[in-house]
Structure formats: structure tokens, C-alpha cells
Amino acid sequence: MSQRFSFPAPAKLNLFLHITGQRSNGYHNLQTLFQFLDFGDKLTFELTDSGKVELLTTFKGVAHDDNLIVKAAKKLQLVSKADKGVKISIDKVLPMGGGLGGGSSNAATVLVALNKLWQLNYTTTELAALGLSLGADVPIFVHGHAAFAEGVGEIIHPQSPQEHWYLVTKPDVSISTAEVFSAPDLTRNTAPIDKGDYELASCHNDCQNWVINRYPEVANLLAWLVEYAPSQMTGTGACIFSSFTCEQEARYIQSKLPQGIESFVAKGANTSPLMHAVKNFPF
Ligand SMILES: C[C@](O)(CO)[C@H](O)COP(=O)(O)OP(=O)(O)OC[C@H]1O[C@@H](n2ccc(N)nc2=O)[C@H](O)[C@@H]1O
Numbered sequence: 001m002s003q004r005f006s007f008p009a010p011a012k013l014n015l016f017l018h019i020t021g022q023r024s025n026g027y028h029n030l031q032t033l034f035q036f037l038d039f040g041d042k043l044t045f046e047l048t049d050s051g052k053v054e055l056l057t058t059f060k061g062v063a064h065d066d067n068l069i070v071k072a073a074k075k076l077q078l079v080s081k082a083d084k085g086v087k088i089s090i091d092k093v094l095p096m097g098g099g100l101g102g103g104s105s106n107a108a109t110v111l112v113a114l115n116k117l118w119q120l121n122y123t124t125t126e127l128a129a130l131g132l133s134l135g136a137d138v139p140i141f142v143h144g145h146a147a148f149a150e151g152v153g154e155i156i157h158p159q160s161p162q163e164h165w166y167l168v169t170k171p172d173v174s175i176s177t178a179e180v181f182s183a184p185d186l187t188r189n190t191a192p193i194d195k196g197d198y199e200l201a202s203c204h205n206d207c208q209n210w211v212i213n214r215y216p217e218v219a220n221l222l223a224w225l226v227e228y229a230p231s232q233m234t235g236t237g238a239c240i241f242s243s244f245t246c247e248q249e250a251r252y253i254q255s256k257l258p259q260g261i262e263s264f265v266a267k268g269a270n271t272s273p274l275m276h277a278v279k280n281f282p283f
């Protein structure tokens with residue numbers, strides 16, 4: 001059996017998410033602060049000579065060729081004319097449709113890892129540009145540093161917010177990004193802020209009110225959490241992150257959560273775990 005290599009695909013949080021306008025193609029202009037978590041999926045790669053991209057893990061509700069993992073690998077194969085193949089498996093822990101960017105992170109890890117494993121030597125900027133067509137969040141995961149982002153999320157200014165401990169909770173609903181962004185009554189006119197001069201505490205998530213008005217599961221859990229810690233939705237939901245100064249506090253509140261709420265505790269990371277793995281490659 002040939003050698004296997006594993007790389008992390010971490011979660012992201014949107015520490016705030018302002019919608020500042022909408023483009024003629026329907027996409028939204030955003031201002032957001034991305035931070036990674038030291039928690040996420042793990043992808044394992046086995047190089048083959050078959051020329052084929054094979055995802056060995058099945059996903060409920062996502063066909064093999066629609067999976068962002070497969071799309072990213074095929075895209076890289078196509079642009080680079082690489083004749084090598086790969087078998088990929090994933091230990092999936094991030095909830096889908098949670099606002100944690102799992103799919104985009106998986107795609108970014110495929111691009112970054114195969115760039116190394118297939119010895120393609122694309123730059124980070126080239127990989128991020130390739131990734132943007134797969135998802136608006138792919139470039140930030142390719143760049144791998146916490147950042148204030150603009151445009152659809154692809155204009156990236158690295159920043160270093162405080163690395164809190166977070167309790168991340170998932171209300172028992174899955175919310176599609178497209179559903180939120182296509183809502184006629186979503187707030188789309190938040191005034192742009194200056195990336196070098198803003199107060200994190202006065203920022204917010206423009207999707208949150210829309211979501212809590214429609215999903216009582218999110219509204220109820222958020223109302224419960226804010227009694228204990230500053231709490232906000234990430235991305236278009238449904239996950240909520242609550243900030244703590246130490247791990248024990250986060251774990252204590254986790255132990256008090258209402259029954260049946262999926263959750264994990266993780267630390268904010270301004271450098272993505274993927275970057276650490278790449279730096280140490282070959283392992
Ligand atoms: C909400 C965020 O997670 C914030 O980080 C991202 O902007 C969403 O990123 P994503 O899940 O990678 O989104 P994509 O797969 O690119 O887009 C999903 C759908 O959301 C809408 N969409 C997405 C991003 C954006 N800036 N404006 C949009 O209107 C589009 O209708 C698109 O069809």
C-alpha cells in the first residue's frame with residue numbers, strides 16, 4: 001500500500017458579518033472577520049497512478065461528483081494537467097450547513113495538500129483564485145490567517161483578533177446559505193466600516209435577526225446562551241459561538257446545555273492548523 005498523508009480542514013467563525021450591498025449577479029458584498037478554530041475535519045490522501053480522483057467516504061445527501069472535495073481535486077487536475085490520481089478519505093466532524101465553512105475548508109485543504117503532494121508549486125494567491133469558484137469561503141482557508149475580509153470574502157486583510165475559547169453549539173436545524181441570501185427582507189445596507197478602525201464589540205451578524213425570526217430552535221438556544229456569555233451566530237447559521245476567556249468556563253457551560261444540543265469546545269486560532277501542517281510537510 002502506498003503512503004498516506006493527513007491534513008486538517010479546520011472550522012471558521014465569522015466573528016461578525018456585515019452585508020453592505022448586493023451585486024447585479026445576486027451575490028452580496030460583505031465585511032467579515034474570519035478566525036479559525038483548532039477543531040475540524042481530517043482529510044487523508046493516498047496517491048495513485050490511476051489518474052482518477054476517488055472519495056472513499058460517502059456523504060449523506062451529497063453525490064460523489066458534487067462533493068467539494070472531489071470538485072477541488074478535479075479542478076486542480078484539470079488546470080495543472082496532472083496525470084496522477086488520488087484516493088481521499090475524510091473524518092468528518094463539522095456539521096454541514098452550520099456556518100462553520102466545512103465544505104469550503106475541505107476544498108481548500110484538497111487544493112493546498114495536493115499542490116504539495118502532486119508537486120505543482122502553485123502560489124497561495126493562485127490556489128485561492130482557483131478556490132473562489134468552488135465557494136466564497138475557500139480563499140480564506142487557503143490563505144490560512146485570520147482576516148478582515150471584503151468583497152464576497154475574497155479580499156483579505158490579515159488581522160489578529162483575540163484567540164478566545166469558544167463553545168460552539170448547533171441548534172437542531174440546517175440552514176442553507178442560499179436560502180438566507182435570497183430572502184427579500186434580509187438586511188443588506190449596513191454602512192461599511194474602516195478595516196483599521198472599528199470596535200469588534202459594536203459589530204454584528206446581519207443574518208442573525210432574519211434567522212432567529214424564522215427558526216425558533218436558533219432563537220431559543222441563543223436566548224439561553226447569552227445569559228452566560230457573549231454569543232452570536234456564525235455565517236448564515238445555524239451554529240452559535242459563545243466566547244470565554246478559559247477552557248474550563250466553556251466546558252462548564254457546555255455541561256449545562258439543554259439536552260440534545262450538539263456542541264464542541266475549541267480555541268480560536270489566528271493561524272490555521274492547515275498552515276502548521278503544511279509547514280511541517282514532509283512529515
Ligand atoms: C456566509 C459565508 O459563510 C460567510 O463566511 C459565506 O459568504 C458563504 O460562503 P459559501 O458557503 O462558500 O457560499 P457559496 O457556496 O459561494 O454560495 C452559496 C450561495 O450563497 C449566496 N451568496 C454567497 C456569498 C455571498 N457573498 N453572497 C451570496 O449571495 C449565493 O446565492 C450562492 O449561491
Ligand SMILES: Nc1ncnc2c1ncn2[C@@H]1O[C@H](COP(=O)(O)OP(=O)(O)OP(=O)(O)O)[C@@H](O)[C@H]1O
Nearest residue numbers: 067068096097098099100101102103104106177235
Ligand atoms: N465536503 C463537503 N463538506 C460539507 N458540505 C459539502 C461538501 N461538499 C459539498 N457540500 C455541500 O455544501 C453544503 C454547505 O456545506 P458547509 O458545511 O460548507 O456549510 P456551512 O458550514 O453552512 O458553510 P458556510 O459557512 O460557508 O455557509 C452542504 O449542505 C452540502 O450540500
